[in-house]
Amino acid sequence: xxxxxxxxxxxxxxxxxxxxxxxxxxxxxxxxxxxxxxxxxxxxxxxxxxxxxxxxxxxxxxxxxxxxxxxxxxxxxxxxxxxxxxxxxxxxxxxxxxxxxxxxxxxxxxxxxxxxxxxxxxxxxxxxxxxxxxxxxxxxxxxxxxxxxxxxxxxxxxxxxxxxxxxxxxxxxxxxxxxxxxxxxxxxxxxxxxxxxxxxxxxxxxxxxxxxxxxxxxxxxxxxxxxxxxxxxxxxxxxxxxxxxxxxxxxxxxxxxxxxxxxxxxxxxxxxxxxxxxxxxxxxxxxxxxxxxxxxxxxxxxxxxxxxxxxxxxxxxx
Numbered sequence: 649x650x651x652x653x654x655x656x657x658x659x660x661x662x663x664x665x666x667x668x669x670x671x672x673x674x675x676x677x678x679x680x681x682x683x684x685x686x687x688x689x690x691x692x693x694x695x696x697x698x699x700x701x702x703x704x705x706x707x708x709x710x711x712x713x714x715x716x717x718x719x720x721x722x723x724x725x726x727x728x729x730x731x732x733x734x735x736x737x738x739x740x741x742x743x744x745x746x747x748x749x750x751x752x753x754x755x756x757x758x759x760x761x762x763x764x765x766x767x768x769x770x771x772x773x774x775x776x777x778x779x780x781x782x783x784x785x786x787x788x789x790x791x792x793x794x795x796x797x798x799x800x801x802x803x804x805x806x807x808x809x810x811x812x813x814x815x816x817x818x819x820x821x822x823x824x825x826x827x828x829x830x831x832x833x834x835x836x837x838x839x840x841x842x843x844x845x846x847x848x849x850x851x852x853x854x855x856x857x858x859x860x861x862x863x864x865x866x867x868x869x870x871x872x873x874x875x876x877x878x879x880x881x882x883x884x885x886x887x888x889x890x891x892x893x894x895x896x897x898x899x900x901x902x903x904x905x906x907x908x909x910x911x912x913x914x915x916x917x918x919x920x921x922x923x924x925x926x927x928x929x930x931x932x933x934x935x936x937x938x939x940x941x942x943x944x945x946x947x948x949x950x951x952x953x954x955x956x957x958x959x960x961x962x963x964x965x966x
Contacts, residue, residue: 654756656751657700675690679711685714688714698756709772712724722771723767786853789825833859841859849916850949851912858905865953866950866952870951878899879942880943
């Protein structure tokens with residue numbers, strides 16, 4: 649039986665470097681279909697424990713899907729965490745080949761971790777990828793519209809016609825993308841969308857964000873889902889010092905959508921409003937109370953998706 653190996657892959661736009669094991673030379677492949685097939689062929693007949701690559705803004709998606717479709721276990725890790733690991737292992741220099749080798753060493757560690765399976769997640773389906781792309785495009789259009797609106801407020805009259813024309817075009821594109829989003833969700837995620845829409849404060853944009861960017865919703869514990877989104881407060885203690893608990897990391901785009909949903913829920917959702925009022929009455933700063941409401945709302949949504957139930961005021965008030 650051949651000896652098992654781990655693989656570390658550093659991806660660039662046009663090519664990627666793959667360390668096929670922690671002691672072998674790094675090989676370079678083109679980052680296209682032919683290069684993906686060449687790597688799969690190179691791995692054929694070998695026992696691969698784990699393949700690790702960094703999330704690089706989508707450049708890794710096609711290769712990761714191809715490897716997973718070929719039957720390999722693939723972990724896509726946070727680039728900052730991968731770099732922190734590399735520094736801890738003494739990889740102070742940074743090149744594509746060094747990074748690939750460092751990722752192979754990380755793969756070796758993760759492959760032997762008792763909770764290995766939590767690092768190897770199913771990659772998005774084609775439907776999920778399409779939804780994520782539409783959600784991301786809507787987010788980009790909203791950002792552009794806000795920027796143009798701010799420019800309009802301080803612009804010279806000679807430039808206003810151009811800014812207004814661009815704002816009109818952006819709004820038209822935004823309407824088109826939102827219609828595509830609604831159609832896609834109705835076709836592929838209607839039941840889940842209907843369930844989430846039963847919550848006062850959760851609108852179409854938040855529903856699309858949750859479905860697209862939190863496929864784990866309903867599959868994790870309340871602590872795990874809060875940490876995933878970046879709403880779990882972390883300790884900062886050392887010796888006799890007790891630091892202030894803070895949230896950080898996680899999925900910032902989801903957190904922003906939940907923030908806006910929570911502001912609406914504090915006004916219109918009886919459960920969240922009472923929870924917020926109780927925290928403020930107890931002396932909590934309003935920002936702290938809002939974050940706590942975000943965490944509570946996320947926890948309830950997670951439980952609803954797990955159980956398949958719709959919102960019920962009486963249950964959550966109890």
